[in-house]
Amino acid sequence: MKRITVLGVTGSIGTQTVDVVVHHRDEFEIVAMSAGRNIQLLEEIMQTVNVHHICVQNKEDKDYLAKKYPNIHFYHGQEGLMEIATLPNVDIVLNAIVGFAGLLPTMEAIKAHKDIALANKETLVVAGHLIIPLVKEYGVALLPVDSEHSAIFQSMNGENHQDIAKIILTASGGSFRDKSRDELANVTVEQALKHPNWSMGAKITIDSATLFNKGLEVMEAKWLFDVDYDDIEVLIHPESIVHSMVEYQDTSVIAQLGTPDMRLPIQYALTYPRRQPLINGKRLSLADVGSLHFYKPDLKRFHALALAYEAGRTGGSMPCVLNAANEQANSLFLNRKICFLDIEKLVEEAMRAHQVVDNPSLDQLLEIDQWARKFVFERVGED
Known part of the structure; x- marks a missing residue:
């Protein structure tokens, strides 16, 4: 029985991970999971899988759920994510959080000797120079969940x-x-x-x-x-x-x-090196x-x-700038504050304004991430 923490359970990857687990209950058990603000969907998932540790984004949601479900341990925020990513009875952490927020829990899970099934590409984009040495130091598996990287x-x-x-x-x-x-x-x-x-x-x-x-x-x-x-x-x-x-x-x-079925790379990361039938797979x-x-x-x-190629080849802190600026611009477009082509325009402006740090520490990456988001915000006048 492989025991799993699923970070980002209410997202697309998270819900499909639940589907894989439900169809292979003799193989997997979800011990812990996290959600953002979609509490309604989280509660629906809680009826499907019996989970003892749950982290949500906001304290208000945590308090509401803790009162309603007294037999479950609830956590909140970034500290909560790191707690459920390092639980002693977890074998593998599937990180399906979207964006930079997935970096810290990944690092802490590696340090706690957990294998990582990674759908949070930003972890490596921003901090590959920190993550890969950690993976080697702690001797854990880093298994790709993105369909393209799973294919490779x-x-x-x-x-x-x-x-x-x-x-x-x-x-x-x-x-x-x-x-x-x-x-x-x-x-x-x-x-x-x-x-x-x-x-x-x-x-x-x-x-x-x-x-x-x-x-x-x-x-x-x-x-x-x-x-x-x-x-x-x-x-x-x-x-x-x-x-x-x-x-x-x-x-x-x-x-x-x-x-096209994301459950295949999800399941392969969880069963590797074996293969199992993909239930209802086409x-x-x-x-x-x-x-x-x-x-x-x-x-x-x-x-x-x-x-992206330019940021990658430049290296250092530039991928962090590209990622953070894109996250902010993407959100602004979704909220109808900018036009579609403004996304890449704002990212390029942030890259041109940034002075590259060659080998950024985690603290520097956290600062640069915030700088790039603020830069984009101020360019749009959303301060």
Whole structure:
């Protein structure tokens, strides 16, 4: 029985993790979980899985739940996240928190010798130079949950790392993959949230539309698989059937394919190195799909991806700036305070205004994160 803490249980990854666990109760037990403000959905999940430790964002919600469910231990805030991520009876922490907030609980879980199933790409984007040495120091497993990184991980099984020539990340292209720059000027929030292939949370869906999400995945891949940015290629693949590929020195390309279903990489991270049936999973029929398409993204059209490569190659504190500025701009767009193309514009302005710190400490990253968010806020006049 593998005992799990799920951070971000009410999000898209979190709810699908619950589905995996419910269908394999003899394999997994959720010991603890966290939620943000969606208390109604949290209570629905609590009826599905019997969990003894729960963290919520606000103290008011914690007090309400503690009174209603006296037999459960409730926590709140960042300190609460770190408590449930380090519980002694937990084997693996699945981090599905969106954004920078996932960094600290990941670090504390590693120090508590917990394996990590990572869906929070920002942890490595912002602090890969801190996280990877910690993983090695404490001897824990770092298992990717993002479909693309899981595909790479699976495509590398049994292979020699020195034989890798290139990693190829596939991207759906998001809601606006066929629109020109001019057409993007007046797109709406509702249009941006209509992802053609995947069911994801609002923040990640917007990131998919800008391609910032793919840029973050490029930076995450650099740390997860120890490759240079010159050896990470992105291809637009509208069908989202080939989840990513690895090219080897002998020109062989190994890929992982499947229907778009996030439960597969979630389950694989939890069962690795074994495989289990994916209950209610749809099997891939290439005959029904018929044809698959791939093309290189235009970095002028998808300027966010170019910015991500620049931030990654610059290194130091620049990825932290890109991530924080994007989180803030993404939120402003969702709240209809800025236009769609303003997201990348504000991120670039923050990057240009930042003086890079070469090897930032955790405290410096926390300060830089706040600086970048404030910078974007002030540029928009939302102070």
